[in-house]
Amino acid sequence: MGIKVLVVDDSSFFRRRVSEIVARDPDLEVIGTAVNGAEAVKLVAELKPQVITMDIEMPVMDGITAVREIMAKNPTPILMFSSLTHDGAKATLDALEAGALDFLPKRFEDIATNKDDAILLLQQRIKALGRRRLYKPISRPVPASSSTMARSSSSVQQPLRATKPATPASRASSVVRASGKKYKLLLIGTSTGGPVALQKILTKLPANYPHPILLIQHMPAAFTPAFAGRLNGLCKIEVKEAQSGDQLKPGTAYLAPGGMQMMLERGGAHGRLKVLSGSADMNYKPSVDITFASASKLSGRDTLAVVLTGMGADGREGARMLKSAGATIWAQDEASCVVYGMPQAVSAAGISSQSIALEDMAESILRESGNG
Incomplete structure (x- = not known):
């Protein structure tokens, strides 16, 4: 069957x-x-x-x-x-x-x-x-049936996670111990399950988070403006849809526009973004590999890159280039992924150094960035 x-x-x-x-x-x-x-x-x-x-x-x-x-x-x-x-x-x-x-x-x-x-x-x-x-979940109330098309995001209940049954008391913490390494950039790539995962991580970051953040989420062009706006309204950091010429600022997350490719180039104190249509034969627009690869040539070892839930293996080759340049690569663990494809690809290839549960990812990032 x-x-x-x-x-x-x-x-x-x-x-x-x-x-x-x-x-x-x-x-x-x-x-x-x-x-x-x-x-x-x-x-x-x-x-x-x-x-x-x-x-x-x-x-x-x-x-x-x-x-x-x-x-x-x-x-x-x-x-x-x-x-x-x-x-x-x-x-x-x-x-x-x-x-x-x-x-x-x-x-x-x-x-x-x-x-x-x-x-x-x-x-x-x-x-x-x-x-x-x-x-x-235990004691999860059911809202009264009514049209939710006009509800604001703040009135929407938090989602269930696709995961194996676990309770906070029984789940072993995967929060990493800070390595002491210094960073200048945070990269996060994801696909299926990513919108909820990104929201869970980014809403826990303080307004004074010390580095720029590049977000690559597989998503249609019509969706990324709304998604960036929603995250910006929920987060303490600033979140915006990336535009060509954006000069990176600490405490700001730049979401790759759907249907386009986002690349990092030299310019300003922290780098500048270039957004372009890219090759028509690319499977993913935006592509995690493209953004990661461009960062490997500019920020290199000063980068913390995280691969979250998603189908396929986008991000593996870009992460490989980042690691060769001295960057730190983390992957979301299997149990907390909606689809354990992209994280598995970097983990199985020996590229990632840590497999971290979604619940522990924000705290791990903050500790490693010097905010924990």
Whole structure:
């Protein structure tokens, strides 16, 4: 039997299309469909799927409210389908904060230029989420059912993490002991599960964090302005979408724009950013490898680079170049990753020196940076 999938969408055409794609893969099985969030909540309890694909805008109960209720009652990995618009970006980020683990554009032509590639990517994402186990927190209240499209990010509950069951008392701390090394730059690369992971780390950094921070998150162009704005509103540090010519400042995080490549070059006291479209054949825009490689030539050993949750191996070769230049490389540990792909790639290659739980990453960064 394959990974059991529940497909949720108010469009009969889209339900059928997704169901057919899922059914093509022998490792996947559609066990039910739902036409709105309320029906999805009911079917999750009855059918116990291993993965849910979820639309955002639906009658009776929208997708974000449904995500909250499902994660409170029967935590299940959820893949959201989103429109590539400003409102679609905001709603998708709300869904991720509510507990969804991943998202894809609803128009398949926005997923990949080749139809077969888009189908394969959807199947791969579902299988990756199907391998994760979620746990139900104690005494987690369920908000009253209402449209959440207009809710501010501050009113959204924090998400569940895709992780193995663990309690604070039983989980061994992975906080690192400060090495005493001096740094000038922090790099963080991530993909699937990254928006929640970045929020968890960056909100714990003080306004006087001593170094500039470069963030590379696999994300569509329509999403990065909204994501940078959301992080900026939640964090003590400043967070902005990177622009060409930005001169790096301590205590500021620069998010690579979706659909572009972000590179570090000489200029100012801490370096300057160059944002360009890059090669059309690049798999990732932005690419962790591209940014890491450019930093290896400029900041070298003065860099702390962190690879967080994500599919694939983007970041491995850039991290290898950084390490050769004397940089320190860390990876998120398997248990706290939504998808242990990118961190595993740098860890298995012997590039990273530490595997750190997401819960301990901010404290580890602060200690290593001299703020702990």
